[in-house]
Amino acid sequence: MVAGREVTPKDIGDTARLKAYWTVGAGRAKWATSPTPFRTLRAHLLKYLPASYVNQVTADWFHAALGFWPGTPHKGPVPTPGAKRK
Known part of the structure; x- marks a missing residue:
């Protein structure tokens, strides 16, 4: 349901x-290369x-793009656009 109505294929x-x-x-x-990527994406x-x-x-899209969850300690810089962190 989307905003009180059924989800359509167009919505998907x-x-x-x-x-x-x-x-x-x-x-x-x-x-993605912002000093605070989660906050920037959220805005x-x-x-x-x-x-x-x-x-x-x-949070879901941050993880999909960067390969780690927001707030997770990680080493190194945030990946450059087009690359995922391993």
Whole structure:
């Protein structure tokens, strides 16, 4: 259910395109190399998503893009756009 109505195939496609933009597309370059990538991505997503979902979606897409969860200690810099951390 999306905002009180049934989910349609168009909704699923729109979500997939939005995720691709922010995790592997040009949108990723807007936040992935920021000193605070989670906060930067969250600020961008707040423009498009309801506040009640934004933390969960931000964490999921952060992990999809960078290969580790936000708040997880890691060594080295955040990966450059187009690369995933191993």
